[in-house]
Amino acid sequence: MDMNEIQPSGHVKQLRRTRNGRIVAGVCSGVGQYIGIDANILRIVLAVATFFGGLGVGIYAVAWLLIPSEEKDASIVQDLIDKNKDNPVWLDVKHKTQEGWAKATKSPNGHTAPSQPVDPYAAHPYAQTKQPND
Numbered sequence: 001m002d003m004n005e006i007q008p009s010g011h012v013k014q015l016r017r018t019r020n021g022r023i024v025a026g027v028c029s030g031v032g033q034y035i036g037i038d039a040n041i042l043r044i045v046l047a048v049a050t051f052f053g054g055l056g057v058g059i060y061a062v063a064w065l066l067i068p069s070e071e072k073d074a075s076i077v078q079d080l081i082d083k084n085k086d087n088p089v090w091l092d093v094k095h096k097t098q099e100g101w102a103k104a105t106k107s108p109n110g111h112t113a114p115s116q117p118v119d120p121y122a123a124h125p126y127a128q129t130k131q132p133n134d
Contacts, residue, residue, distance in 0.1 A: 016070040025064045 013034065021029035021039055032039035050056030068075045074082065084090040
């Protein structure tokens with residue numbers, strides 16, 4: 001299902017946290033309304049996931065941060081990014097993250113790491129192999 005599905009009435013269906021049926025932040029009611037199931041089923045699933053390892057709380061928190069409220073166009077995370085995009089601290093973190101990613105994707109000899117997985121059993125192109133007449 002697309003995040004912006006067109007309804008028969010002509011308006012675009014969007015995933016939003018709702019005020020109607022909200023218990024905490026409206027995540028379950030919004031997702032339930034979007035996919036067409038009862039929000040209580042989602043709440044039970046999250047409660048079970050929380051009971052077995054705490055995953056439900058994490059899923060709920062991430063959804064709360066990433067799904068915008070029905071009265072806003074942007075999520076909490078997007079608002080924070082937009083408000084701080086010119087902040088020197090944010091720019092420094094962004095720059096260091098990009099540098100770290102560049103270092104992580106480079107091989108020890110300074111070349112960019114291959115995008116395809118390397119076959120560990122393939123002969124290295126620079127390896128010297130014994131010839132039958134050696």
